[in-house]
Amino acid sequence: EELAERPLFSRSAVGTFFQERPVLKNPFLEDALLHKYLRRTVPAQVREPVAADLARFGERLVSEVHRLGRQCEEDPPRLQQYDAWGCRVDRIVTCPAWANMKEISAQEGLVAAGYERTYGEWSRVYQMSKLYLYSPSAGLYTCPLAMTDGAAKVIESLGVTETVEEAFRRLTSRDPQRFWTSGQWMTERKGGSDVASGTETVAQLQPDASYRLYGFKWFTSATDADMTLTLARVVDTHGRTLQGSRGLSLFFATLRDQHGNLKDIEVQRLKDKLGTRQVPTAELLLDGLPAQRISGEGRGVASIASMLTITRIHNTVSAVAAMRRIIQLGREYATKRFVFGKFLKDHALHVQTMARMEVETRGAFLLLMEVCWLLGREEVGSASALQLHLLRLLTPVAKLYTGKQAIAVVSEGLECFGGQGYMEDTGLPAMLRDAQVLSIWEGTTNVLSLDVLRGVAKSRGQVLEAFFTDTKAKLKAATGNPALAPALTAVDSALHALGGFVQRSGQKPSAYAELAARDLAYTLARIYMGALLVEHAAWEGATHTDVYAARRWCEQDLCPVVTKAETGSYDPEDAAEDTALLYE
Numbered sequence: 075e076e077l078a079e080r081p082l083f084s085r086s087a088v089g090t091f092f093q094e095r096p097v098l099k100n101p102f103l104e105d106a107l108l109h110k111y112l113r114r115t116v117p118a119q120v121r122e123p124v125a126a127d128l129a130r131f132g133e134r135l136v137s138e139v140h141r142l143g144r145q146c147e148e149d150p151p152r153l154q155q156y157d158a159w160g161c162r163v164d165r166i167v168t169c170p171a172w173a174n175m176k177e178i179s180a181q182e183g184l185v186a187a188g189y190e191r192t193y194g195e196w197s198r199v200y201q202m203s204k205l206y207l208y209s210p211s212a213g214l215y216t217c218p219l220a221m222t223d224g225a226a227k228v229i230e231s232l233g234v235t236e237t238v239e240e241a242f243r244r245l246t247s248r249d250p251q252r253f254w255t256s257g258q259w260m261t262e263r264k265g266g267s268d269v270a271s272g273t274e275t276v277a278q279l280q281p282d283a284s285y286r287l288y289g290f291k292w293f294t295s296a297t298d299a300d301m302t303l304t305l306a307r308v309v310d311t312h313g314r315t316l317q318g319s320r321g322l323s324l325f326f327a328t329l330r331d332q333h334g335n336l337k338d339i340e341v342q343r344l345k346d347k348l349g350t351r352q353v354p355t356a357e358l359l360l361d362g363l364p365a366q367r368i369s370g371e372g373r374g375v376a377s378i379a380s381m382l383t384i385t386r387i388h389n390t391v392s393a394v395a396a397m398r399r400i401i402q403l404g405r406e407y408a409t410k411r412f413v414f415g416k417f418l419k420d421h422a423l424h425v426q427t428m429a430r431m432e433v434e435t436r437g438a439f440l441l442l443m444e445v446c447w448l449l450g451r452e453e454v455g456s457a458s459a460l461q462l463h464l465l466r467l468l469t470p471v472a473k474l475y476t477g478k479q480a481i482a483v484v485s486e487g488l489e490c491f492g493g494q495g496y497m498e499d500t501g502l503p504a505m506l507r508d509a510q511v512l513s514i515w516e517g518t519t520n521v522l523s524l525d526v527l528r529g530v531a532k533s534r535g536q537v538l539e540a541f542f543t544d545t546k547a548k549l550k551a552a553t554g555n556p557a558l559a560p561a562l563t564a565v566d567s568a569l570h571a572l573g574g575f576v577q578r579s580g581q582k583p584s585a586y587a588e589l590a591a592r593d594l595a596y597t598l599a600r601i602y603m604g605a606l607l608v609e610h611a612a613w614e615g616a617t618h619t620d621v622y623a624a625r626r627w628c629e630q631d632l633c634p635v636v637t638k639a640e641t642g643s644y645d646p647e648d649a650a651e652d653t654a655l656l657y658e
């Protein structure tokens with residue numbers, strides 16, 4: 075009867091219910107932990123202008139930038155290899171929104187703020203907080219910004235000579251007309267992790283003391299950049315090169331001539347990627363690219379290491395930001411999606427799932443901010459020896475741990491939207507695709523775990539000593555709060571167990587340390603995040619949710635390296651068993 079009454083071809087044929095969508099609100103105003111962190115740590119005369127700028131920028135993200143970020147995803151870069159007349163042009167064509175992102179980045183000082191140092195030791199906290207708000211709306215423009223920041227850092231660390239003075243000014247400019255971005259070309263076909271053996275590019279000295287580079291760079295992201303830093307082997311007068319790390323030097327090159335055409339570079343193709351599709355990532359043949367050597371001969375890897383520090387911190391920013399954004403959207407959606415007789419926000423199991431994501435994000439956020447603050451102190455010359463050691467240790471730890479967290483949290487976050495989380499035009503799947511790269515580029519999880527060992531070995535254990543001293547100090551400052559006692563005890567016992575492990579493993583062969591490296595890095599991350607959460611929760615302005623977050627974090631295994639060592643996982647027999655298992 076009802077069917078008979080319904081008019082043909084009316085809208086009611088598709089039903090009348092439409093799910094209210096999740097709305098992106100000002101991400102600064104929505105971020106309780108960022109607010110509390112700023113209140114707890116940053117002096118008022120810095121906090122006030124910083125918070126005002128972040129609030130303003132948060133509005134700009136919602137009203138203007140987010141839409142542009144989506145356009146970067148929907149209108150990805152392409153390579154125009156030939157012009158209409160068959161001439162090879164190799165033009166990387168990006169969308170107008172990508173150009174807008176460059177302007178916005180300059181205007182907002184997203185790189186400049188790190189070098190102006192207006193807020194002294196808090197300058198990096200300010201800059202990275204801004205990037206953290208920007209990142210999930212930026213259409214991956216944070217990728218060129220990371221490398222640009224890294225290039226500026228290398229130039230500053232090596233000394234701003236005449237060769238790179240103009241470049242440095244442009245990389246750190248707030249003027250959109252002058253602002254430059256940089257590439258970071260380290261990876262060749264034979265190796266992205268093993269740069270020392272993988273680099274085949276050679277540098278031929280020219281009569282004017284410049285060089286020409288010949289080689290093939292297998293991954294070059296944001297190839298629309300104005301300049302790059304790259305590694306190559308100098309050819310000696312007999313035409314020979316030195317193999318290994320000691321043969322690598324660092325070069326600076328501008329990429330385009332005055333007409334905007336690439337100089338002596340052929341773009342073989344753009345990469346067809348799982349995510350980061352907004353970014354042009356290319357394979358490049360360097361066919362005599364003019365370049366200047368900016369490191370000592372053979373000091374290439376050591377000189378580019380400061381770029382790695384910066385880009386790894388940016389990677390951490392992106393990881394934490396992705397987690398924060400999916401939670402902001404997910405919890406908003408939970409107030410609108412009504413199932414089984416109530417809103418999702420009233421289903422305790424759903425809220426538990428999201429609260430677990432929140433705990434992960436809080437630990438990661440505090441670690442990120444600690445690293446940014448340490449970097450800021452290093453740059454204004456006020457870091458103690460202990461803080462410099464911590465910066466060295468925590469940079470790879472933060473990158474590798476948050477990269478993995480982001481993939482897990484964003485994946486869980488997609489599920490919070492049910493089927494809609496899988497739908498391309500919600501913008502949510504892109505977040506998962508883009509998170510997946512965070513554990514790969516800028517050093518994979520294992521390679522960074524080994525970098526932790528490198529840092530420990532180079533400092534003859536001092537970076538680990540700094541870790542123990544600082545963690546203990548954080549815990550000590552938090553004693554006396556009964557609600558925090560379980561968390562505090564858990565971190566303290568884990569630290570103790572780790573101390574025992576470090577002592578015992580000192581007598582083992584290096585193969586043992588290598589097999590333990592990943593679990594050790596995870597242990598350092600979990601213990602330190604635990605200490606940071608405890609420290610934060612012990613602050614007089616903290617709320618009971620801060621205490622709860624610390625408690626929840628510390629309920630997990632904080633010391634996996636000891637748990638695994640007890641079952642003998644790092645002995646040579648286990649390595650042999652692993653091989654047998656894997657290749658059976």
Ligand code: UCC
Pocket residue numbers: 216217218220221258259260261266267268269270295319375376377379380382383385386388389392515516517518521525528532
């Ligand atoms: O992936 C890339 C760009 C992606 C796009 C941008 C993303 C931005 C972030 C996200 C925002 C959205 S660029 C490619 C990145 N590639 C890597 O990360 C390489 C991974 N592999 C490594 O990290 C390896 O560990 C290597 C290449 C560093 C290993 O090289 P070597 O030559 O075998 O290492 P050595 O011999 O141990 O070290 C050589 C020197 C030593 O100094 P000296 O000679 O003074 O003793 C080391 O102490 O380099 C120093 N060194 C370091 N110093 C090595 N690593 C470090 C470090 N991490 N910090 C300080």
Ligand code: FAD
Pocket residue numbers: 258259260261264265266267268293294295296347350355511514515516517518519520521524
């Ligand atoms: P491999 O080194 O072959 O690694 C393969 C596996 O082996 C990994 O799981 C790794 O963890 C493991 N492994 C390697 N060595 C060890 C070891 N010693 N012990 C235990 N496990 C090990 N590079 C640039 O230089 N510039 C760029 O702009 C750039 N952009 C990129 C953009 C994207 C989207 C991607 C995906 C990559 C980009 N890269 C870039 C390359 C990137 O940095 C490398 O792919 C990455 O460092 C890994 O190197 P690889 O590909 O050679 O992997």
